[in-house]
Amino acid sequence: MNEQISDQQINAAGHLTIGGCDAVDLAHRFGTPLVVYDVQQIRNQIRAFKQVFEENSVDYAVSYASKAFSAIAMYQVVAAEGAHVDVVSGGELYTAIKAGFPMANVSFHGNNKSREELEMAIDHHVGTIMIDNFHEIELLADVLEEHDAHVDVMLRITPGISAHTNKYIQTGQVDSKFGFDLQSGQADEALTKVLENPRMQMKGLHAHIGSQIFELAGFEGVAKKLVEVAAHWQEKFNYQAAVINVGGGFGIRYVKDDTPLAPEEFVAAIIKAIKTEIKETNLAMPAIWIEPGRSIAGPAGYNLYTVGSRKDVPGLKPYVTVDGGMGDNIRPALYEAQYETVLANNPRAELVEHVRVAGKYCESGDILSQNQALPATKPGDVLAMLDTGAYGYSMASNYNRNPRPAVVFAEKGTAQVVIKRETYDDLIHLDEPYQQ
């Protein structure tokens, strides 16, 4: 029996529900593979983060890292909940613009923003540019001059902290492609350049140590480090940081063995660490910004699949194959990420076997789960993979020319398509015949 499914999520028919909608009905109505978000859960997590700051009387911004899942509908929900967003590309920015997201609450990240992307940000009055490197300082200075514009900026520093997580998703260690190095004096040099430029308003400093982190120490360490840098900048440059942004990375539970604190508990510890450190300095308490992506989008998302073929070989774990796979969720193949999967039409059914949930892609590594306990299944059954809302659809591909799934938002018993399923015509839409 899966502990991630509460009794309230099972309806009278014994089916899994998502946002009050029957998951089997959703699969039949919209087809599979299908990505479904429980919108209330997105709202609840944003509210939980905001509440921690409010209870601690700290000026703050909860800035949803939209790389976890970007869609017009998602920006609308985040805006309605009064959170900010961070974007990392012209495409995410464009989507936020089309959603009518308040541009003052957008932060633009990225370690190689192009001139066109920076121009787009300046033209649309993006709130904050998160400067990552010296090339960007020059490029932004040029764009601001040409557009006769001003903008708030923050400097991303590399805090020199190796977070305890998969090495592919660590970002804060000294040897990282992101941000200004501290020890070699690059961060100081970057600050000098920004302070010299009257078109850049230096708002504060940022660091992000990685993703899917379970341990408090990394977050407390980054909080402490950022205050140290802020104190050093005040002493050396007489510069007062108005904002300290500690990034995101709060780990979530995917499988039974994952036992993270609740995401908002990480944030409470960060606030405490910053408050404690600030007392050791003459700094005024800055605003604290966080950038959670996974913890807002992840637990709210479900991938629904229909069971098709099956392969049994004596002595080997069976393969139960579904109609999606690495094209809609690359994380198991890329990071050996693990998920829980349940039978949507009877999540409480007795578990009778351990199987591999295989995808339909032409790749041996396309296994969504290596060891999933399941009840008896047959072709046509609907499986629901849990906690797929972050970095699932957002990293989806058209490998094997499979169309990407539809995305549905479910709330209070109503379901709406927020991203249509791709069609075969969508797949060839950009193709041009070769004139040979």
Ligand SMILES: Cc1ncc(COP(=O)(O)O)c(C=O)c1O
């Ligand atoms: C700068 C920055 N902020 C926030 C995030 C969001 O991280 P997560 O989804 O783990 O909360 C990332 C991704 O790791 C990031 O690079």
Ligand SMILES: N[C@@H](CCCC[NH3+])C(=O)O
């Ligand atoms: N895409 C990664 C996280 C990277 C976060 C972005 N810096 C994942 O699925 O876990």
